[in-house]
Every structure is written in C-alpha cells, then in structure tokens.
Amino acid sequence: MIRVQSEDFDPGVELARFGADNHAIGGICLFVGLVRDGAAEAGSDERIGAMTLEHYPGMTERELERIEAEARRRWPLEATLIVHRHGRLLPGDRIVLVATASPHRKAAFEACEFLIDWLKTKAPFWKKEETTAGARWVEARQSDEAAAERWRKGQAAE
C-alpha cells in the first residue's frame, strides 16, 4: 500500500494494523526516516532549520507502486507499506515509513532496505533545505545512486 500525505503518521499505529490477521507473517521490518538537523552537503557544519519536500502528484504514487511491485516480485512478501510525507518539515519530524512483512525475517529485512534505497532515486520528490546559510535545493547524492545500483541485478525487464 502507498500513501503520500502532508500529515504526520504514527509508527505504532501503522505497525499494529500492518498485516493484522495474516498469520502467514513471521516477521515485520519497519523503517522510519527522520529529518536530520545537519545539512546534506558533506563536511558542512550548517544546521537545518526546516526543509520543504515537493513532489509530483500522480507520478509519485505511480512510481512508488512500481517500486512496491518490484519488491513483491523479488521477495515472498505478505504485505508492504510506504508512507511518504511532503510539505514543510522540521528536524526530528518523520518523513518516510517503509514496512515489509514476510514468513521469514531475511526477506523482510532485504525488501525493506531495497524499498528505501530505490524510492530515494526513483520517486519524484525534491528537498529544499532552509539552513543557517540560506535556502537551497538538495542535490542528488552519489551514495544514494550507489545504494540503489547494488539492487540493479535481478531488475525486471522493462
């Protein structure tokens, strides 16, 4: 399931109802990403006061659904959930939640990591940081590309 929303989410509530009543599930992996107060630029000691996430309504949901379908193709998953926020967020705010459920833990861990790695390089979101040095758009990071790239093997033919 995919949700793109401006409002906050409660990881406890999401976890409690995630895969509820499905007794084939042996393990759930749940990842929550937060807004850090350090600027994205390596070596910078600037502090972030806030960040604004812009997205492409329609295409964002479509890309997230595609990424979710790819995870389900690769691993035996009983349930998946991606919740991604947009709008203005402050340090400490929750920004993204990824949850995976599988009969065995290995698939849940791997699929969860795959989902967060792939969404960072494929889902149309853009971040603008408000730092002590001014506001600026965050550039895509090579380390994120590399993290996504290692999952490339086994990608579905397009």
Add this chain to the structure above:
Amino acid sequence: MKIVYFAWLKEKAGRGEVQVSPPADVSDVAALIAWLKLQDAGHASAFADMSAVRVAVNQEYVKLDHPVAAGDEIAFFPPVTGGRC
C-alpha cells in the same frame, strides 16, 4: 501540450505549469527544449545544463528523443532526492 516544472526548474522557469502550442516540427523532447529556450531568459537559464534535468512525458521517465504531441503532459525536474536518512 502542458508543461510542468518542479524544484529549482520551477523557480528558473518562473512558473509551475504552462500550456504551450509549439510549431509542428517540435516533435520530440529535445526539440521542445530548444524551442522553450527561445521563448524567454528564464527557460534559457533553466535548460542551460541538461545533465541536471530529468524529463517525464505523461508521468513516465523518458529520454530526450521521446516524441511529444498535443495533449501530452511534459514534466521537467532535477534528479530526485526523496527519503532522507
């Protein structure tokens, strides 16, 4: 056709969305960009460095040789930076 911009491309283009009717020989993304660059300084600046621009036609990622036609929605945006962690 409808053009939409996101992130700093929106700021440089000076708008988030615009309806355009380019001449008939504008048949692919590359030709559309070349035509848009002639329209005003904002567009010329937005498309100055194409290595920093990604394109979607009707909400699908495409390359510069992808065809465009009346009724299409063409989006221009920088490489994505979702997640955070």
